[in-house]
Amino acid sequence: MNLFILFTLFMSSVEAYKVLLIYSLPARSIGILGEGHLRNLIDSGHEVTYITVYPLKNHKYGNKLQQIDVSDNVKSLPDNGIMDIGAIMHNGVPMNDVGTLQEISVHNAILTFENENVRKLINDPNVRFDVVISDLYETEVYAAFAALYNCPMIWSYSMGAQSSVLQLIDQPTNPAYTVDYLSSNTLPLSFQQRVEELWASIKWNVMKRFFLIPKEEAAYEKYFGPVLAKRGRRLPNYKELIYNASLIFGNEHHAVGNLPSTPQNFKFIGGYHIESPAKPLPKELQTLMDNAKDGVIYFSMGSIWQSKDIPNDVTEGLLKVFGELKQTVIWKYEANLQNLPKNVHILKWAPQQSILAHPNCLVFISHGGLLSSTEAIHFGVPTIGVPIFADQFLNVNRAVTKGYAIYVPLTINLPRDLKPAIETMLSDSGYRRKAWELSKIYHDRPVSPGAEVVHWVEHVIRTGGAPHLRSPALHVPFYQKFYLDLAAVLIVSFYILILAIKSIFCKSFKTKQRSDSKKTKRN
Numbered sequence: 001m002n003l004f005i006l007f008t009l010f011m012s013s014v015e016a017y018k019v020l021l022i023y024s025l026p027a028r029s030i031g032i033l034g035e036g037h038l039r040n041l042i043d044s045g046h047e048v049t050y051i052t053v054y055p056l057k058n059h060k061y062g063n064k065l066q067q068i069d070v071s072d073n074v075k076s077l078p079d080n081g082i083m084d085i086g087a088i089m090h091n092g093v094p095m096n097d098v099g100t101l102q103e104i105s106v107h108n109a110i111l112t113f114e115n116e117n118v119r120k121l122i123n124d125p126n127v128r129f130d131v132v133i134s135d136l137y138e139t140e141v142y143a144a145f146a147a148l149y150n151c152p153m154i155w156s157y158s159m160g161a162q163s164s165v166l167q168l169i170d171q172p173t174n175p176a177y178t179v180d181y182l183s184s185n186t187l188p189l190s191f192q193q194r195v196e197e198l199w200a201s202i203k204w205n206v207m208k209r210f211f212l213i214p215k216e217e218a219a220y221e222k223y224f225g226p227v228l229a230k231r232g233r234r235l236p237n238y239k240e241l242i243y244n245a246s247l248i249f250g251n252e253h254h255a256v257g258n259l260p261s262t263p264q265n266f267k268f269i270g271g272y273h274i275e276s277p278a279k280p281l282p283k284e285l286q287t288l289m290d291n292a293k294d295g296v297i298y299f300s301m302g303s304i305w306q307s308k309d310i311p312n313d314v315t316e317g318l319l320k321v322f323g324e325l326k327q328t329v330i331w332k333y334e335a336n337l338q339n340l341p342k343n344v345h346i347l348k349w350a351p352q353q354s355i356l357a358h359p360n361c362l363v364f365i366s367h368g369g370l371l372s373s374t375e376a377i378h379f380g381v382p383t384i385g386v387p388i389f390a391d392q393f394l395n396v397n398r399a400v401t402k403g404y405a406i407y408v409p410l411t412i413n414l415p416r417d418l419k420p421a422i423e424t425m426l427s428d429s430g431y432r433r434k435a436w437e438l439s440k441i442y443h444d445r446p447v448s449p450g451a452e453v454v455h456w457v458e459h460v461i462r463t464g465g466a467p468h469l470r471s472p473a474l475h476v477p478f479y480q481k482f483y484l485d486l487a488a489v490l491i492v493s494f495y496i497l498i499l500a501i502k503s504i505f506c507k508s509f510k511t512k513q514r515s516d517s518k519k520t521k522r523n
């Protein structure tokens with residue numbers, strides 16, 4: 001009875017907030033991050049309206065979850081083979097071009113604003129939210145929703161403490177010791193690498209300022225101006241709006257190391273998408289893994305790139321390498337494969353977290369996406385990284401530097417290169433030890449990352465946008481930060497001083513000349 005009273009008291013003290021959660025990029029792994037937020041928020045009693053490319057089917061959240069379907073956004077992906085491992089292996093696809101990625105992002109945002117379901121939401125004058133949380137990837141135009149609902153804005157960045165996002169709430173980091181997510185450099189940087197990072201940063205900023213912000217601003221005015229006007233309000237200035245976020249969540253954890261210092265409203269929540277404890281494995285898989293007395297090697301290229309696109313001869317080579325192993329190999333492969341060796345099992349869809357959680361899982365062969373990288377540390381499994389794209393190189397390089405991963409390039413020679421990597425990883429226990437060590441660091445936190453998400457979201461709402469967490473650096477103009485005004489004062493003073501000295505010197509020289517000439521005259 002007492003417990004019941006306590007419980008009702010507790011429940012009534014927790015207010016249910018209305019959250020608008022925006023995950024509009026057509027990338028499955030990004031969708032998983034969105035689901036991480038909604039699970040944690042709804043489990044804590046809040047209501048979520050979820051703009052998503054991957055609506056949940058048969059969910060357990062009832063009317064606590066409203067879904068706005070933007071699955072049409074898959075149209076924004078370029079059709080140039082960027083998603084095709086086979087084409088990439090043959091080196092035919094330009095990857096990691098920041099301009100292309102920025103374009104895709106803005107184009108995708110415009111598709112989102114034009115989506116019928118989103119238009120309905122935007123045009124409904126009765127909808128209100130306490131906070132907007134949006135995925136952040138190469139565009140800040142979703143801040144428009146915070147302007148529309150006149151509420152605080154939180155970004156959830158799918159990667160870590162990158163310069164381009166830190167500058168939204170504080171200032172850019174120094175490229176001399178922070179590596180761009182599209183780069184494959186590792187710290188410490190050589191002279192040439194430092195120049196490369198500086199150039200990447202300049203290029204990003206120029207593209208952003210002169211090509212993207214104008215496009216974003218136009219979309220902002222086009223899609224949100226008339227709606228706000230109907231409600232008798234004016235759009236806030238776009239540049240003020242995008243530098244007005246309350247908080248940024250970074251999907252990374254200190255265990256990966258080499259992170260730059262961050263402002264107080266940047267929160268590392270890496271691992272919040274992982275359900276703990278892991279869901280039980282399907283029965284067949286459980287038996288398979290339990291019975292693998294020499295251990296299991298798990299191979300997955302993630303959810304965006306598909307193993308089935310690997311050219312046939314490479315696939316045959318891989319099966320041959322796997323077939324020679326004592327270990328059981330579980331391969332996430334999205335089609336049927338004939339003539340599998342006895343120890344190789346393919347899964348069209350793999351419950352990755354539960355597989356990694358199994359104590360018999362010895363090695364994870366992975367493309368090094370951020371979710372997979374985080375899960376490897378969470379479950380303490382050493383990895384062989386075969387990066388394809390974007391931040392995967394950065395993630396794999398970091399893991400190699402930390403000592404729990406081996407890098408193998410994605411080429412048609414994959415079978416030849418993978419074989420010694422697997423042998424080394426199985427025979428040298430150092431990799432496994434290192435993965436456990438980092439896992440211990442990763443798990444040693446005051447609260448779980450999911451609880452941290454909920455706390456900070458509630459904190460932002462309760463404190464009216466958490467203005468006390470904002471960095472003063474945001475409102476200091478460039479010339480003041482670098483004391484360019486002082487430099488100007490010094491240069492001008494110095495110049496005046498030189499002039500003064502010159503004129504004094506000239507005057508005394510002239511008087512001397514005059515007196516000299518007088519002397520000569522007298523003589």
Ligand SMILES: *[C@@H]1O[C@H](CO)[C@@H](O)[C@H](O)[C@H]1NC(C)=O
Nearest residue numbers: 151152236240241244464465
């Ligand atoms: C900035 O955010 C605060 C708090 O969320 C809000 O009150 C204010 O209206 C916002 N200003 C602009 C220009 O968006």
